[in-house]
Amino acid sequence: EDKVVQSPLSLVVHEGDTVTLNCSYEVTNFRSLLWYKQEKKAPTFLFMLTSSGIEKKSGRLSSILDKKELFSILNITATQTGDSAIYLCAVPNSGNTPLVFGKGTRLSVIA
Amino acid sequence: DVKVTQSSRYLVKRTGEKVFLECVQDMDHENMFWYRQDPGLGLRLIYFSYDVKMKEKGDIPEGYSVSREKKERFSLILESASTNQTSMYLCASSFSPGPQHFGDGTRLSIL
Numbered sequence: 001e002d003k004v005v006q007s008p009l010s011l012v013v014h015e016g017d018t019v020t021l022n023c024s025y026e027v028t029n030f031r032s033l034l035w036y037k038q039e040k041k042a043p044t045f046l047f048m049l050t051s052s053g054i055e056k057k058s059g060r061l062s063s064i065l066d067k068k069e070l071f072s073i074l075n076i077t078a079t080q081t082g083d084s085a086i087y088l089c090a091v092p093n094s095g096n097t098p099l100v101f102g103k104g105t106r107l108s109v110i111a
Numbered sequence: 112d113v114k115v116t117q118s119s120r121y122l123v124k125r126t127g128e129k130v131f132l133e134c135v136q137d138m139d140h141e142n143m144f145w146y147r148q149d150p151g152l153g154l155r156l157i158y159f160s161y162d163v164k165m166k167e168k169g170d171i172p173e174g175y176s177v178s179r180e181k182k183e184r185f186s187l188i189l190e191s192a193s194t195n196q197t198s199m200y201l202c203a204s205s206f207s208p209g210p211q212h213f214g215d216g217t218r219l220s221i222l
Contacts, residue, residue, distance in 0.1 A: 016137050031208065032208065041113075043201070067133075088153075090154075098159050099211060
């Protein structure tokens with residue numbers, strides 16, 4: 001069965017800290033891994049990773065994939081209160097397009 | 112920008128009622144999805160569709176049905192609402208391959 005496991009489940013940090021969120025997966029016929037950020041409403045797309053070792057970056061957020069060890073990390077540097085959200089990791093399942101989601105990491109950034 | 116619009120942000124219905132949740136996307140995506148999101152359980156796929164008039168069961172289809180008569184519209188139907196269907200419902204759409212883009216969600220309460 002396809003599986004996506006995120007850790008930690010929740011995290012509280014102070015503004016300015018750097019955080020690393022983890023996502024491990026088990027899926028046959030791996031094609032991609034996606035990261036989303038969810039605040040109060042819909043998940044918003046952050047990154048899609050397909051190749052090992054190539055960092056994707058957007059402002060203070062970056063992510064990298066390790067296809068050998070079957071995991072990805074999402075880094076956030078110089079955190080701000082606006083980074084408080086649930087961060088979701090997902091991979092397309094073995095069959096086709098539908099995504100298998102992890103349970104998410106709830107990040108709280110306090111001033 | 113991709114726009115996925117769900118017809119209601121909040122909805123309150125009674126047990127036994129037939130409930131319709133509507134979702135419209137404006138990007139000509141062939142794929143559309145319905146998820147529910149519950150605390151501690153994450154996002155779970157109810158149904159998805161690859162094309163007009165086509166549907167596939169997700170992980171938790173029991174008690175639900177869907178309709179896709181037009182490419183841009185995907186409806187979720189609760190045939191006879193029950194209290195355990197109280198949840199946040201999220202619609203998403205995508206190209207193949209590509210990230211899914213989510214609507215803002217409908218928070219449904221069944222009394």
